[in-house]
Amino acid sequence: xxxxxxxxxxxxxxxxxxxxxxxxxxxxxxxxxxxxxxxxxxxxxxxxxxxxxxxxxxxxxxxxxxxxxxxxxxxxxxxxxxxxxxxxxxxxxxxxxxxxxxxxxxxxxxxxxxxxxxxxxxxxxxxxxxxxxxxxxxxxxxxxxxxxxxxxxxxxxxxxxxxxxxxxxxxxxxxxxxxxxxxxxxxxxxxxxxxxxxxxxxxxxxxxxxxxxxxxxxxxxxxxxxxxxxxxxxxxxxxxxxxxxxxxxxxxxxxxxxxxxxxxxxxxxxxxxxxxxxxxxxxxxxxxxxxxxxxxxxxxxxxxxxxxxxxxxxxxxxxxxxxxxxxxxxxxxxxxxxxxxxxxxxxxxxxxxxxxxxxxxxxxxxxxxxxxxxxxxxxxxxxxxxxxxxxxxxxxxxxxxxxxxxxxxxxxxxxxxxxxxxxxxxxxxxxxxxxxxxxxxxxxxxxxxxxxxxxxxxxxxxxxxxxxxxxxxxxxxxxxxxxxxxxxxxxxxxxxxxxxxxxxxxxxxxxxxxxxxxxxxxxxxxxxxxxxxxxxxxxxxxxxxxxxxxxxxxxxxxxxxxxxxxxxxxxxxxxxxxxxxxxxxxxxxxxxxxxxxxxxxxxxxxxxxxxxxxxxxxxxxxxxxxxxxxxxxxxxxxxxxxxxxxxxxxxxxxxxxxxxxxxxxxxxxxxxxxxxxxxxxxxxxxxxxxxxxxxxxxxxxxxxxxxxxxxxxxxxxxxxxxxxxxxxxxxxxxx
Numbered sequence: 001x002x003x004x005x006x007x008x009x010x011x012x013x014x015x016x017x018x019x020x021x022x023x024x025x026x027x028x029x030x031x032x033x034x035x036x037x038x039x040x041x042x043x044x045x046x047x048x049x050x051x052x053x054x055x056x057x058x059x060x061x062x063x064x065x066x067x068x069x070x071x072x073x074x075x076x077x078x079x080x081x082x083x084x085x086x087x088x089x090x091x092x093x094x095x096x097x098x099x100x101x102x103x104x105x106x107x108x109x110x111x112x113x114x115x116x117x118x119x120x121x122x123x124x125x126x127x128x129x130x131x132x133x134x135x136x137x138x139x140x141x142x143x144x145x146x147x148x149x150x151x152x153x154x155x156x157x158x159x160x161x162x163x164x165x166x167x168x169x170x171x172x173x174x175x176x177x178x179x180x181x182x183x184x185x186x187x188x189x190x191x192x193x194x195x196x197x198x199x200x201x202x203x204x205x206x207x208x209x210x211x212x213x214x215x216x217x218x219x220x221x222x223x224x225x226x227x228x229x230x231x232x233x234x235x236x237x238x239x240x241x242x243x244x245x246x247x248x249x250x251x252x253x254x255x256x257x258x259x260x261x262x263x264x265x266x267x268x269x270x271x272x273x274x275x276x277x278x279x280x281x282x283x284x285x286x287x288x289x290x291x292x293x294x295x296x297x298x299x300x301x302x303x304x305x306x307x308x309x310x311x312x313x314x315x316x317x318x319x320x321x322x323x324x325x326x327x328x329x330x331x332x333x334x335x336x337x338x339x340x341x342x343x344x345x346x347x348x349x350x351x352x353x354x355x356x357x358x359x360x361x362x363x364x365x366x367x368x369x370x371x372x373x374x375x376x377x378x379x380x381x382x383x384x385x386x387x388x389x390x391x392x393x394x395x396x397x398x399x400x401x402x403x404x405x406x407x408x409x410x411x412x413x414x415x416x417x418x419x420x421x422x423x424x425x426x427x428x429x430x431x432x433x434x435x436x437x438x439x440x441x442x443x444x445x446x447x448x449x450x451x452x453x454x455x456x457x458x459x460x461x462x463x464x465x466x467x468x469x470x471x472x473x474x475x476x477x478x479x480x481x482x483x484x485x486x487x488x489x490x491x492x493x494x495x496x497x498x499x500x501x502x503x504x505x506x507x508x509x510x511x512x513x514x515x516x517x518x519x520x521x522x523x524x525x526x527x528x529x530x531x532x533x534x535x536x537x538x539x540x541x542x543x544x545x546x547x548x549x550x551x552x553x554x555x556x557x558x559x560x561x562x563x564x565x566x567x568x569x570x571x572x573x574x575x576x577x578x579x580x581x582x583x584x585x586x587x588x589x590x591x592x593x594x595x596x597x598x599x600x601x602x603x604x605x606x607x608x609x610x611x612x613x614x615x616x617x618x619x620x621x622x623x624x625x626x627x628x629x630x631x632x633x634x635x636x637x638x639x640x641x642x643x644x645x646x647x648x649x650x651x652x653x654x655x656x657x658x659x660x661x662x663x664x665x666x667x668x669x670x671x672x673x674x675x676x677x678x679x680x681x682x683x684x685x686x687x688x689x690x691x692x693x694x695x696x697x698x699x700x701x702x703x704x705x706x707x708x709x710x711x712x713x714x715x716x717x718x719x720x721x722x723x724x725x726x727x728x729x730x731x732x733x734x735x
Contacts, residue, residue: 121149
């Protein structure tokens, strides 16, 4: 899925893709490697300027298109996907930095020049460039490797004196500046060594009030957008290849190992896109949010881009490891992205230092919001805040006055249809979520009821809806899901529990397993076989079972943690009245699909998905083994990926709010979240050090590690989910 989240951006992306195909085909780039290495404007630069693609983020007053950096990021991503050569990214980085400065002589001059088509590059502050203040300004000395240096007509140079960082706009040919040509890793762009020999930056060249945090985030965001484009090419190219390349008489895409490689590439690509988007969005936020977003863009987009192309080459096989194949050109470019942001470990540790006390947040702004709706919801939640639950047991199992009030006013599950919910649109759900957050109220959840009830509302009779809907919303009914069996876990259609027709209902016999909360549940949704003479998925029916019915034997399964959250459930001639058969006999498979689809993404302004909490607690309490920097590095990596997953989920919400078709981000996020949970638990255990000898180790390190399998297996193993992603999203053939 591209960076675009609106129809306008989708149209822009399509136009940019068409431009790249027309003016910058890779075949033409290959013929011009020597010319590219010498620098200068590419042959298509005039057409690019005529189309205004270089100046989307520059104000109309200064000759640009009056858009935003987000618009430019769309172009960066598409150009990267098409491997457009030359200094475009370096130029828009430089001009975007200039555009962020307060109006001054340097910024006005710079924007006029860039709008007219001047090329440039950004030189970030680096220890290899020293600066001292003089009567004339600031004298700079030293060297630095710079991408697109030979093509750049103007330089935006950052330097630090007495802990104050400034940026200056200078002409690349000024006295004291030497540009030394070097062989570039990315052979679709030039590179060189910038040598400053006592070069003086005059005061009028300074870009006034240009925040270093902003420039760092700008650089991370646009380079992450480029990484996302590179990775999207990898997904598209390898998927196409896997569909047509045959081995052993079958497309290689039908082999599970290749399926998983392609699916993993897609997940990495979508996380990169989400992290890049988050970084660009953060440019309108404060320094803390910028730091969190920039770190996520580096860890979730820039760093993985190299590995993504490496994996793509492994899918292409020998042909991918040749000069003639385009893979190495993308590979080379990916390597240069991280180089521009080095040192990467220090950037991730810096993210960790910020993440100790802060979460990534993005406030969704709604273009067509109804103010009266927000006022009405706010008033209801204000009243709810004055009430308490007599049985307070967290978000899932509380019930009492407050929850009853929320349920009766449609605020327990506002997306449900009236009268049980508000039939809230995606935009209205965002408003409700924001109003909950403003009051520090937690929206209640009925856990399995969130899957069961939408199905019941779709297929149940009015009497059944009336019986279950409000009690579930009020928290008075707890549900469990009786699907998995010892011989039918991920292969749900292979279940063997039988339902035999008897007078007035059905008699169910069989065994279910891994049933979360069955020991506490009042009712269960159960899938059973009612017809053995038809293909296995066609002979299933969907039942609602009172868990107090005679013949039900719930046996808790003790986990390695010592808890017993899962259960075996034995059904011995359990009678279910006809009224509790949902739909018609044989419709169970179709109805079950509705249930599984109701694992919806939570709509919220919060971005991080919470996997970093144990690390944060450990560092805050100074209870970690090893150095502070090592601990912050661990937190930084986990917080970065947590933020990327949250941004991926949030982008799905925004697609719906913007009236676009839902994407597949939530499916990918489930796999990514399971893996991140595992990685986070590993970091916590390692940092627990000797305390892990004791069961009550710091930050629940032992319990956390022992709890990982339920995330990796629950709801379908990661491997099964990768197969689903490969076949249903990427369209790879079944094996």
